[in-house]
Amino acid sequence: MMQQFYPTVPHAYRFELNKDMNFSAAHFIPHEEAGKCQSVHGHTYFVNVTVAGNRLDASDFLIDFKLLKDAIHKKYDHTILNDHPEFGGKFPTTERLAEEIWQSIQAILETRDNKPVCLQVIVRETPTSYVIYRPQQEEVR
Numbered sequence: 001m002m003q004q005f006y007p008t009v010p011h012a013y014r015f016e017l018n019k020d021m022n023f024s025a026a027h028f029i030p031h032e033e034a035g036k037c038q039s040v041h042g043h044t045y046f047v048n049v050t051v052a053g054n055r056l057d058a059s060d061f062l063i064d065f066k067l068l069k070d071a072i073h074k075k076y077d078h079t080i081l082n083d084h085p086e087f088g089g090k091f092p093t094t095e096r097l098a099e100e101i102w103q104s105i106q107a108i109l110e111t112r113d114n115k116p117v118c119l120q121v122i123v124r125e126t127p128t129s130y131v132i133y134r135p136q137q138e139e140v141r
């Protein structure tokens with residue numbers, strides 16, 4: 001788990017949940033400015049997802065924590081990020097990974113009757129490096 005501070009996102013929703021998860025994956029950044037990251041290497045990625053909403057579902061969940069984990073861990077664990085079609089034409093940087101995780105989570109939330117929204121995704125790539133992705137307001141209305 002991330003086991004450290006969680007940057008908060010201001011909002012006025014009644015409920016907020018956070019799900020931590022992690023997965024191991026390899027990647028490389030095929031750009032001359034990426035230095036040593038041009039070579040294939042691996043990370044254990046630590047992810048925190050923030051979901052908020054005003055209404056609960058029939059289970060009185062905002063969203064089942066398990067659905068959030070399954071959407072990300074099953075897709076990326078023990079894979080090579082560059083092989084995933086969502087990174088076609090893009091590099092699987094921490095920034096792009098955070099953006100893609102947000103897209104995946106938000107797509108699931110939009111299928112739910114209670115319409116929760118994903119307000120923030122944190123991806124930690126190394127002990128010293130992490131990225132926060134927050135959607136623009138119009139993307140979660």
Ligand SMILES: Nc1nc2c(c(=O)[nH]1)N=C([C@H](O)[C@H](O)COP(=O)(O)OP(=O)(O)OP(=O)(O)O)CN2
Nearest residue numbers: 029034037041043092093094095125126127128129
């Ligand atoms: N803005 C970004 N910069 C870098 C990314 C990235 O995704 N976004 N990625 C990398 C490499 O993938 C590398 O694996 C991680 O870089 P770095 O934090 O420099 O790793 P170190 O373990 O060497 O960090 P130290 O703090 O020096 O130990 C590079 N840059």
Ligand SMILES: [Zn+2]
Nearest residue numbers: 027037041043
């Ligand atoms: Zn890396």
